[in-house]
Amino acid sequence: MKILTWIITCLFICIPYAGAVDIYVTVTGNDHYPGTVAQPKASLAAALQQARELRRLNDPSIKGGIHIILKGGTYFLDATVFIRPEDAGTADSPTLIEAAKGEIPVLSGGIVVKGWKPLKTALNGLPAIAKGKVWVTDLEEPFNFRQLWVNNRKAIRAKDNNGDSMHRILSWNHQTEQCWIPTPETPDLKQAAGLEMFIHQWWAIAMLRIKKIEMHGDSSLLSFYQPESRIQSAHPWPAPWESKESGNSAFYLTNALQLLDEPGEWYLDQKAQKLYYWPRTNENLSTATVIAPVLETLVTMSGTIDQPVSYVFFKGISFQHTGWLRPSRQGHVPLQSGMYLLDAYKLNVPGTPDKKGLENQAWVGRPAAAVEVTYTEHTGFESCRFEHLASTGLDYKRGNHNDLINGNLFRDIGGTGIQLGVYSDEAFEAHLPYHPADLREVCSHTQITNNLVTNVTNEDWGTLGISAGYVKDVTIAHNEVNEVSYSGISIGWGWTKTINVMSNNKILSNKIHHYAKHMYDVAGVYTLSAQPGSVIGENYIDSIYKAPYAHIPTHWFYLYTDEGTSYYTVKDNWCPSEKFLQNANGPNNVWQNNGPRVADSIKQTAGLEEAYKHMLSENIEQHNGEININ
Numbered sequence: 001m002k003i004l005t006w007i008i009t010c011l012f013i014c015i016p017y018a019g020a021v022d023i024y025v026t027v028t029g030n031d032h033y034p035g036t037v038a039q040p041k042a043s044l045a046a047a048l049q050q051a052r053e054l055r056r057l058n059d060p061s062i063k064g065g066i067h068i069i070l071k072g073g074t075y076f077l078d079a080t081v082f083i084r085p086e087d088a089g090t091a092d093s094p095t096l097i098e099a100a101k102g103e104i105p106v107l108s109g110g111i112v113v114k115g116w117k118p119l120k121t122a123l124n125g126l127p128a129i130a131k132g133k134v135w136v137t138d139l140e141e142p143f144n145f146r147q148l149w150v151n152n153r154k155a156i157r158a159k160d161n162n163g164d165s166m167h168r169i170l171s172w173n174h175q176t177e178q179c180w181i182p183t184p185e186t187p188d189l190k191q192a193a194g195l196e197m198f199i200h201q202w203w204a205i206a207m208l209r210i211k212k213i214e215m216h217g218d219s220s221l222l223s224f225y226q227p228e229s230r231i232q233s234a235h236p237w238p239a240p241w242e243s244k245e246s247g248n249s250a251f252y253l254t255n256a257l258q259l260l261d262e263p264g265e266w267y268l269d270q271k272a273q274k275l276y277y278w279p280r281t282n283e284n285l286s287t288a289t290v291i292a293p294v295l296e297t298l299v300t301m302s303g304t305i306d307q308p309v310s311y312v313f314f315k316g317i318s319f320q321h322t323g324w325l326r327p328s329r330q331g332h333v334p335l336q337s338g339m340y341l342l343d344a345y346k347l348n349v350p351g352t353p354d355k356k357g358l359e360n361q362a363w364v365g366r367p368a369a370a371v372e373v374t375y376t377e378h379t380g381f382e383s384c385r386f387e388h389l390a391s392t393g394l395d396y397k398r399g400n401h402n403d404l405i406n407g408n409l410f411r412d413i414g415g416t417g418i419q420l421g422v423y424s425d426e427a428f429e430a431h432l433p434y435h436p437a438d439l440r441e442v443c444s445h446t447q448i449t450n451n452l453v454t455n456v457t458n459e460d461w462g463t464l465g466i467s468a469g470y471v472k473d474v475t476i477a478h479n480e481v482n483e484v485s486y487s488g489i490s491i492g493w494g495w496t497k498t499i500n501v502m503s504n505n506k507i508l509s510n511k512i513h514h515y516a517k518h519m520y521d522v523a524g525v526y527t528l529s530a531q532p533g534s535v536i537g538e539n540y541i542d543s544i545y546k547a548p549y550a551h552i553p554t555h556w557f558y559l560y561t562d563e564g565t566s567y568y569t570v571k572d573n574w575c576p577s578e579k580f581l582q583n584a585n586g587p588n589n590v591w592q593n594n595g596p597r598v599a600d601s602i603k604q605t606a607g608l609e610e611a612y613k614h615m616l617s618e619n620i621e622q623h624n625g626e627i628n629i630n
Contacts, residue, residue: 004199019064020093021054023103024046027073034347043080044070044097044107050084051095059614064097070317072103076111079296084299089311091378099316109295109370110149110321113137116285123504125188125257131279134260135285135298139273145323147390147414147459148266148275148284149291152320152414154388154458158265159185159254166250166549170219177233179240183220187614190215192256194270196327197222200250200549203486203521204462207332208360210253213408228331235333236360237346240562250549284296291321294388305399305440310377317384324391337490338353338392338415338463339364339423348471354433354498362430366422367415367460369395373403378386391415391460398422400443407450407612411586411619414459416446417481421471423493425450430432433500433529434470434493442501444496450612453481454619461485461518469493470501471494475506478609480616485562486510486519488541492528495563504533513543520547523560524575530566530586540606541575557581574598574606 029040041047051066115137125506148155161167170180190213199600201325208228214221240249240603247284257276260267265279279285298319303309325334332340342363342546350359367573369392370587373379380403392415396403410417421443424430436442453465454498468474468491481488489512491505512524525539541558558575561568566586571593608615
């Protein structure tokens with residue numbers, strides 16, 4: 001495994017650049033400049049355009065490749081950067097988009113929010129405890145956002161319960177699409193515009209826009225906007241209200257001025273375009289850098305099935321400050337792994353040709369990602385940083401082959417860190433086995449190695465550290481995954497024993513710990529559906545959280561082969577006890593030597609290889625004191 005990783009990495013970072021052309025970019029450059037050291041360009045988009053023209057003209061200077069060098073600093077993007085088939089390189093003439101030596105260039109999807117002043121006038125709805133402590137600014141141009149970073153530390157969207165505490169739903173009426181909750185202690189909350197409900201439910205959450213609150217003494221009735229109102233009440237799994245035995249779902253309310261009651265919380269009055277924030281200790285808004293996101297996607301690398309983008313690589317680039325507005329427009333009710341439901345309902349007569357006991361139907365969409373990659377061959381990301389992002393970090397979505405994701409940091413991300421492969425197309429029912437007519441659609445031979453994935457899934461708690469759908473010949477090895485709300489690594493989709501496109505996937509020598517921070521029905525490694533020739537081996541799994549609001553606090557596992565999992569070898573994985581689940585599995589799974597008796601050598605070699613362990617100490621330093629924007 002180490003030799004294979006080394007060979008692939010060398011193909012990526014050790015490409016000879018004799019005869020290559022260099023294009024320089026700095027934040028103080030000018031896009032009309034020629035891109036030399038003395039006269040650099042100002043944007044990656046302009047550098048890519050110059051490179052594209054050199055390729056179109058087959059300029060002899062690019063025989064050894066094109067090297068786009070970004071100097072340090074923050075490049076605030078006003079539009080997504082697109083990389084097209086015309087930007088593709090070749091094995092002899094690749095394109096490398098790289099940080100200047102010793103510097104960290106940041107591609108940011110945010111804007112700096114300025115003009116902060118202490119709020120000195122009385123404000124209806126602001127809690128008494130917050131008076132004299134809140135700052136306010138008028139936004140220069142109208143926009144909406146759901147995230148805010150102060151000195152690159154994520155602020156908290158105002159909510160009714162502080163810390164990890166949550167309330168419990170009293171009951172849910174699936175026919176009227178309404179639910180009863182304990183009457184909020186906050187006065188005048190029914191007057192709040194934009195109020196939302198966040199619900200914890202087994203392995204997924206829901207974010208619902210509240211249309212109306214009717215208060216009846218100690219209980220209140222909530223109604224919601226469509227489409228999430230119908231979907232949340234119609235789909236059976238995971239349910240928003242369980243039973244007397246297992247308890248009702250936990251929830252909190254968010255996004256109201258009336259809830260701004262502790263340091264670190266903020267509220268956007270979208271109608272007035274005023275932003276309110278209660279600074280934390282040691283935060284001075286006169287000097288702090290406050291970032292709000294305006295873009296959902298920073299970079300899109302997109303080819304076609306017949307003309308993929310090839311031989312384009314990123315090295316040492318930091319991707320930061322993206323938003324995700326779909327929950328503000330249509331709510332967010334996921335099926336699993338953050339894939340949000342477009343339609344779902346329970347079958348009156350259970351069963352489909354593929355699965356006799358199936359009782360639900362679902363069609364899903366896919367969240368936006370900071371970097372989205374479609375139809376590629378031989379592309380990669382090396383030593384990059386994906387930080388302060390609202391939804392998915394890096395998403396290789398479809399038709400990706402022989403790509404490498406190696407040695408990157410994924411941190412402070414609202415959704416999944418690394419995502420790969422088709423799950424279900426929007427028109428494709430989620431429980432059907434996937435058999436595209438053209439197998440080039442299927443992501444294959446991707447290497448996900450030596451990445452540190454930490455503090456991800458911090459908004460959509462049902463997302464993953466590393467998540468793969470319908471993929472084949474994929475290797476996920478020597479990664480460290482920690483501080484995640486749900487499962488560490490998940491591979492597979494479809495809940496079916498039927499042979500499909502998945503095969504020969506490898507989850508090897510990963511270190512997964514401090515997972516299940518908020519959810520349950522979880523595992524360090526989780527699988528779905530038939531995957532012939534696949535292996536889960538020599539992983540180190542430890543230190544699971546016990547979420548305080550889980551219905552069944554013991555429903556967690558180190559290894560979890562879920563519905564339809566078949567033809568897997570699960571061998572030599574170390575964990576403190578043999579707490580495993582094999583739920584509705586198919587045939588030919590082999591389990592050997594898993595648990596606390598596995599050799600110590602496996603514990604010692606799992607996780608980041610030696611050349612990448614520096615990320616662990618660097619992450620601790622950054623966590624204790626965030627780096628300001630350059």
